[in-house]
Amino acid sequence: MTHAAGSPDANALGAYLEGKLEPPERAAVEEHLSRCRECRSALATFARAREAPRPARMISWLAAAAALVLATALGVRVASRPDGPAAPASPPARTPEAASPMKAPSDPPVPAGPEAPAARPAPAVEDPARESLETRRSGHATVGGKTFDLIAGRWTDRDFDPDADLPTVTVSTALDRKDLFARIPELAPCARLGDRVLVVHGGTVYRFEPPGP
Amino acid sequence: MSAERTASFRAEILERVRLRFALDLAGFEDRVREALATGTGIERLALDDLYLATACATGEEAAWEELSRKHFAFIRDFALRCARTDPPAGDVAERVIADLWQRGKIRQFAGRSTLRTWLGTVVAHTASNALEARARIVPLERARDRSTEPETEGPDRRALARIAAEALRALPHDARLLLLLYYEQGSTLEEIGALLGASKAALSRRLARIRALLRADILSRVSAGMEGRDFARVNIDLAALLAVAQAEEKGERPVKEK
Numbered sequence: 001m002t003h004a005a006g007s008p009d010a011n012a013l014g015a016y017l018e019g020k021l022e023p024p025e026r027a028a029v030e031e032h033l034s035r036c037r038e039c040r041s042a043l044a045t046f047a048r049a050r051e052a053p054r055p056a057r058m059i060s061w062l063a064a065a066a067a068l069v070l071a072t073a074l075g076v077r078v079a080s081r082p083d084g085p086a087a088p089a090s091p092p093a094r095t096p097e098a099a100s101p102m103k104a105p106s107d108p109p110v111p112a113g114p115e116a117p118a119a120r121p122a123p124a125v126e127d128p129a130r131e132s133l134e135t136r137r138s139g140h141a142t143v144g145g146k147t148f149d150l151i152a153g154r155w156t157d158r159d160f161d162p163d164a165d166l167p168t169v170t171v172s173t174a175l176d177r178k179d180l181f182a183r184i185p186e187l188a189p190c191a192r193l194g195d196r197v198l199v200v201h202g203g204t205v206y207r208f209e210p211p212g213p
Numbered sequence: 214m215s216a217e218r219t220a221s222f223r224a225e226i227l228e229r230v231r232l233r234f235a236l237d238l239a240g241f242e243d244r245v246r247e248a249l250a251t252g253t254g255i256e257r258l259a260l261d262d263l264y265l266a267t268a269c270a271t272g273e274e275a276a277w278e279e280l281s282r283k284h285f286a287f288i289r290d291f292a293l294r295c296a297r298t299d300p301p302a303g304d305v306a307e308r309v310i311a312d313l314w315q316r317g318k319i320r321q322f323a324g325r326s327t328l329r330t331w332l333g334t335v336v337a338h339t340a341s342n343a344l345e346a347r348a349r350i351v352p353l354e355r356a357r358d359r360s361t362e363p364e365t366e367g368p369d370r371r372a373l374a375r376i377a378a379e380a381l382r383a384l385p386h387d388a389r390l391l392l393l394l395y396y397e398q399g400s401t402l403e404e405i406g407a408l409l410g411a412s413k414a415a416l417s418r419r420l421a422r423i424r425a426l427l428r429a430d431i432l433s434r435v436s437a438g439m440e441g442r443d444f445a446r447v448n449i450d451l452a453a454l455l456a457v458a459q460a461e462e463k464g465e466r467p468v469k470e471k
Contacts, residue, residue, distance in 0.1 A: 010338070011321070030390055040393060049291055049333070049337060202407025
């Protein structure tokens with residue numbers, strides 16, 4: 001990588017892209033980007049690549065096949081346990097269709113197995129407190145046009161594809177949240193769903209975690 | 214750094230050192246201190262990734278295995294997205310991996326972002342340079358066409374381009390960045406929105422305001438230099454004008470697209 005004199009290095013640019021720069025340094029990076037065509041071109045290439053669909057690869061189909069076997073096995077196992085716990089209200093297992101990059105993210109998920117409950121739409125309620133309780137019970141929530149499933153204690157955006165290898169930003173401190181919401185206000189209502197939330201926005205996965213001890 | 218903060222800082226580092234790889238603690242502490250010297254708070258550092266990169270830089274084999282397992286597929290995928298076609302994407306990915314491994318570029322990672330984002334910027338920069346280098350190789354037929362092409366840029370047009378370049382330089386840097394990403398780089402509003410953290414609608418409105426501002430500025434500069442002439446008839450095709458203005462700045466002779 002070659003840089004013109006005064007160019008921000010990949011560390012500063014990475015921090016800029018993750019919204020981790022303080023305002024003065026952020027302004028300095030943007031000032032440079034507005035004057036340096038080489039860096040601007042790299043930034044545009046990064047943005048284009050981040051938003052581009054994942055290149056189709058054989059491995060995706062193998063992953064889909066593996067997910068199909070796993071989902072079927074899990075579904076049969078849950079159904080065959082007479083004294084076992086009830087199947088979860090939300091459909092935690094991603095079906096091959098949902099995992100496939102060819103599938104539209106807005107399509108409803110298919111139940112994990114033959115005995116798994118059908119996906120229910122998020123309840124439409126007026127009272128926000130009641131809505132919160134209801135959404136937690138149902139295991140589904142719709143916020144700002146995005147649908148989330150409660151999977152293993154984490155509200156997970158249905159657009160999230162673990163195979164997509166998108167860049168991930170972990171947000172755990174109050175300061176990080178504040179900075180991020182100032183830049184991307186749409187994420188704030190999603191993050192308020194719970195302590196642990198996973199949102200896909202603009203080709204990046206935002207992982208909200210409770211602050212560490 | 215307060216005593217309490219220092220203790221927690223050391224505990225956090227020790228936790229990582231204890232968990233993985235036979236890495237010298239002092240070496241890692243030095244890397245963390247270097248990163249902190251940039252003004253980044255410790256809570257913002259990607260310590261796990263910095264630890265992995267530091268272990269790789271010391272030649273720890275297990276660390277390279279982990280780096281390869283976690284990130285090499287991403288490098289290849291991202292290179293393919295950046296370069297859009299297979300041969301240059303393969304070259305870009307292999308060059309980035311070779312730089313990390315043979316030329317010790319991994320040592321440059323400072324933990325200010327996640328390792329994946331850092332790798333993404335390295336891949337994007339390498340791909341961008343490779344694409345530009347390819348674009349500079351002009352096929353013989355096109356080169357011949359250019360050499361015999363009649364001069365289509367009249368003096369008025371060139372003067373207008375210089376005025377546009379001046380007006381562009383006078384814009385606030387954030388407005389200039391938005392305009393150039395959109396017109397020069399051909400980025401979509403969605404891509405720019407993801408970079409700048411703004412919605413498509415907000416960007417569209419902002420772009421319209423900047424265009425109006427720039428047009429007004431260009432017209433006022435043109436009118437100042439066209440005494441007695443009907444400058445209202447000057448037709449400003451902003452996209453074309455910006456392309457010419459940018460080419461002027463680079464010192465290239467603008468070539469009319471066929």
